[in-house]
Amino acid sequence: MRISELSSATGVAVPSIKYYLREGLLPPGELTSANQASYDDTHAQRLRLIRALLDVGGLPIATAKEVLAAIDTQGLPLTWVFGVAQHAISDASLYEPVEGETNGTRAVRDLVAERGWHVSPENPGMHGAARVLDTYRGVGHPELAHIWEGYADAAELIATADLASVARQTDVEAMSETVVVGTILGDALVASLRRMAQEHVSNQQFPAPTKD
Amino acid sequence: MRISELSSATGVAVPSIKYYLREGLLPPGELTSANQASYDDTHAQRLRLIRALLDVGGLPIATAKEVLAAIDTQGLPLTWVFGVAQHAISDASLYEPVEGETNGTRAVRDLVAERGWHVSPENPGMHGAARVLDTYRGVGHPELAHIWEGYADAAELIATADLASVARQTDVEAMSETVVVGTILGDALVASLRRMAQEHVSNQQFPAPTKD
Secondary structure (H helix, E strand, C coil): CCHHHHHHHHCCCHHHHHHHHHHCCCCCCEEEECCEEECCHHHHHHHHHHHHHHHHCCCCHHHHHHHHHHHHCCCCCHHHHHHHHHHCCCCHHHHCCCCCCCHHHHHHHHHHHHHCCCCCCCCHHHHHHHHHHHHHHHCCCHHHHHHHHHHHHHHHHHHHHHHHHHHCCCCHHHHHHHHHHHHHHHHHHHHHHHHHHHHHHHHHHCCCCCCC | CCHHHHHHHHCCCHHHHHHHHHHCCCCCCEEEECCEEECCHHHHHHHHHHHHHHHHCCCCHHHHHHHHHHHHCCCCCHHHHHHHHHHCCCCHHHHCCCCCCCHHHHHHHHHHHHHCCCCCCCCHHHHHHHHHHHHHHHCCCHHHHHHHHHHHHHHHHHHHHHHHHHHCCCCHHHHHHHHHHHHHHHHHHHHHHHHHHHHHHHHHHCCCCCCC
16 A cells, blocks of 8 residues: 555554654555555554554653564564563653662662562662652652552562463564563553552542431 | 752752742742842752652653642642542543543443442543553554453552552641652552563563573
8 A cells, every 4th residue: 555545544644654664663665666665554553553652652752663673673582572661661761770779779679589579680670669769758758668568569460460461472473562562551551540449449448428 | 048059959950940930830939139039948848849740750840730739729628639640640641531432441441340449430540541452452462451450450459558658647738749749659660560570470480491
């Protein structure tokens, strides 16, 4: 199909498609003349994935490009794909290494030891968790750090569900895509469910007064 | 203290402090002469909160302003503060209402009914969850929707921990701040712990080969 048909099929405007081609997010079509190319369903599929990563995942273009490259690289170990997806987040500064020893880094190390988690020091979550705990303290709310045992239980449930979805895939390329889509969009799903559950638990614990 | 001292005390540059004053995020200091104002510890505390919301929470300026206004409004019911915090997220488009009836909106409604959750249709999480489920399907990975039962269990654990931290507060202003800080930064903490737990569960299920 032509670029205008690719646009109709996916709902993505032609100038945006041209931008993704220029930036290398979308592979080029097959040239049918000097200034015309033909696209197929794999392009439509890739375009939908690009929009999902940018719009729902909130990724910057450069990060989306890295993530797509990880999916496309043949023979990349699945742990690498996980690593790329784990670092990809709209606000990457959250996961930058925390400098030195802080209350947060100590608390994270203690949690890992208590739970017997096998986590490498390079895991971006180690830095992100330490940064949030230090920020709780910095804004005068260290009491918020007490609740994170419940969060850690929740994280184990989420990760177990995540790995089950990966294990269900049979071919490696589909696995890579599942890892990327599930990790990046999964954060938004967890945040959404958390807001729903907050309202429910709040209603249970502080029920609105009823008339007799 | 003078603005330069406020800057030293908080590590926030003077031009940034002036910007937050202009935008109404930081209340003005007490005028000590025609062009000089004096600031106190409440300003330092507020500046740290502003930076936490912007840098760690990833909020845009306008959203941070709304959130701080909710904390400052005397006598605002706590459910309202929860509502403001629930909507505040770096990528607000995630929570915009999903138009019409979709696979995602049906799945979310079914989950709420099965779990007996008391959640209003206006809860931003209802739209966010439906949007992510529709996106999974749109990018050809509807199998990812099967794992969200585990996510819902996790969300209940997280929300229970969240409400416990609020109930532990005694004065209402501290409660409002706990709701805001805990809801907004808590997403980053959950995402971080999820990445740690993913590595741990992955190591358990797919252990690296060892030499004999």
